[in-house]
Amino acid sequence: MTVSRVVNSSGNVRATTRLRVEQAMTELGYIPNRAARSLVVNKLGVLALVIPDISNPFFPLLARGAEAAARAAGYTVILGNTDEQFEEELAYLRTVCALRVDGVLLAPSGRRSRQSLELLARQHIPVVLIDRDVDGIANDVVRGESRRSTILLTEHLMLHEHRRIGLITGPSDVSTARERERGYRDAMHEHDLELSRELIHHVPYTRDGGRRAGQALLGLAERPSAIVTANNFLAFGLLDAAREAGLRVPEDLAIVTFDDVEVVTDSPFFTCAAQPAEAMGSTAVERLIARLGGDESPVRETVLYTELRIRRSCGCA
C-alpha cells in the first residue's frame, strides 16, 4: 500500500519512508505490473493502431505521427498490420479487445470493416478511423482530402492540353479509392471531357495492380495521353507498364498521382497530391484521447488537406 503511494505519488508518505521504498525499488529493479493495475483502474495506457499495409511508406509515417502524439500524452502505441485482409483485421482487433487496450485507431481494410466497428462498439472501446472511412456507420474519422485534390490533379493534366485522361484507382471497397474516382469524374465532367468506362480502372493498391491497369490502358486503341493514379504503388506500377510499352514519361505519357514517397526515392519525379501522413496520425490520436477523456461531442470528421507538388511526371519542366 505504501509502495503504491510512492509509485503513484498519491497520498502522503513520510520522507524517510519514501526514501526507503525508493531505495528498495531500485535495488530490486522493481517495475510495477501495469496489467494488474489496469484490472482495477480500468486503464492500460495503450492504444492500438491497425494499418492495412506496412510496406507502403505512407502508413509507417502515419504510425510515427501517432506514436509521437501518444507518447506526449503518456500512451504507448501497439501496431498491427492487416495486409488489406479483413479477416486479419478482425483477428487482431479481437486480440486488442482481450488485452483491454484503451482505444483503437483503425485504417480499415474495406467495407466489411463495419463489423470491426461493431465489435469495438460492443466492447465499449473507442475508435477513430484513419485515412479511410467506413460506409453505413457514423464514427470519428481523420482522413485526407481526396476528391478536391484529385480534381486539382486532373485539371493540372488539362492545363498540359491533355483531353483523353485515364484513371487507376484502388478497390471500390475502399473509401479513398471511391473519393478519388469521384474527383476525377467531377473534373472530367466539368470540362466536358469524355468519361468512358474503359478509362477507369479499379485494382488493388499494389504495384502489380498499377502495372496491369496500365497495360490495359496503354493497350487501348485510342490510348490516353495522361493518367491519374490514386496512390504511390499504382504510379510505380504504371511506370513499369509504360516502360514495357516503350513509352517515355512524361513525353509520351503524363502521370500525376496521390502520395509522395520522397524519403525513399531518387529525385522526386511524380507530380502528386501529398497527404500529411504524420499529421493524420497525430490528429487521430488527439481525437481518440479526447474521447478517452470523456469527450462526448457528436461524431466528427476531420479532413486534412493535401499539398499539390508539381514535379516532372506531368510534363512541367
Place this chain on the structure above:
Amino acid sequence: MTVSRVVNSSGNVRATTRLRVEQAMTELGYIPNRAARSLVVNKLGVLALVIPDISNPFFPLLARGAEAAARAAGYTVILGNTDEQFEEELAYLRTVCALRVDGVLLAPSGRRSRQSLELLARQHIPVVLIDRDVDGIANDVVRGESRRSTILLTEHLMLHEHRRIGLITGPSDVSTARERERGYRDAMHEHDLELSRELIHHVPYTRDGGRRAGQALLGLAERPSAIVTANNFLAFGLLDAAREAGLRVPEDLAIVTFDDVEVVTDSPFFTCAAQPAEAMGSTAVERLIARLGGDESPVRETVLYTELRIRRSCGCA
C-alpha cells in the same frame, strides 16, 4: 469456473452446459480479459518489437516477417519506434516490462543499448537482438551478413577498374556500420588499394548524412571514382550530392550499396547487397519463441546471407 473451462477447453464440461455457456458468451459479446489471465498464468501472448527507424522500409519489412511468424505461433507483436535514440528505446522497454510482455525483439540504437539488455535481463524477459549486435554482452542475435557482402560489393567496383573507392557508412556506434567498414577495409587491403582516412565517412544512417558525406568525398582534390554506401538512405543522399556536383551516375561516379528498396522505387537502379528483411524478422521470432519454450541452449548468433543484385549504378549495362 465452468466458463473458464469452456473458454480454454480444459477439463470436462457436460455438452449442454457448454452450449449454454457458449450461447451466453456470444449473446453478451464476452471476450476474456487477457491481462487478468496473464496475472495467473504468467504469459501474455505478446512480443515487443523495437526498431530504430520506421521510415526506413527495411524495418517495416522486417516487422512484417516478425508479425507473420508470431501470428503463426499464437503471439501478437507490438511495435515500438525509437528514432535511433537510446533514451526512447529505454523508455519504450520500461513500458513493455511494465506490461509484462513475454519477450522482446530489439534492433538496438547503438552501444548504449547494453543497458537495455541489462534491464531486460533483470526483468527476466528474453530478448533476441535483430539486425544489429551489441558489444560487451552475449545475447541471441539474428543479423545479416555485413562484412563479406561489403567485400563483394567493393570487389565488384574493382572489376570495373575502380581503384580510388570511398566508403560512407553509419555511426561507429552501430555494429552494422562497423562491420561494413571492416569489409571495405579488408577488400581494399586485400587488393593493395589505398586506404586513406579521407575516403571513409561515418555519418547517421540518413539521407542527409549520405548527402553531406558525399559532398565531402566529391569535394576531395583527388575525388574517388566509386563509392560504397552502407544503406539505402546513404545511397540516395550520395546521389543527391552527385547531382549537385553535376556528376552522372554511373558514368562519372559508380555507386554500390547495402539494402534494396525496390518496392518503392522506380526501376531498380542500385547495385546492392539485399538483406532478407522478412526472413530476419521471422527467424528472430522463432528464436525468441524457442527461448520462451524453455530452450536453454547456448547463446546463438544467426547470420542470414544477403543476395548481390547487379543493377546499373555500378556501371554494368
Place this chain on the structure above:
DNA sequence: CTGAAAGCGCTTACAG
C-alpha cells in the same frame, strides 16, 4: 502517516 480488508477478472487445486 501507515496498513489491513476487499475486489478487479482470471486460473489452479481441491472438494463434492
Place this chain on the structure above:
DNA sequence: CTGAAAGCGCTTACAG
C-alpha cells in the same frame, strides 16, 4: 461434471 476457495499484483476506501 460443477463450484467454492485462494491467490496473481495491483488500487480504493476505510480504520487507526
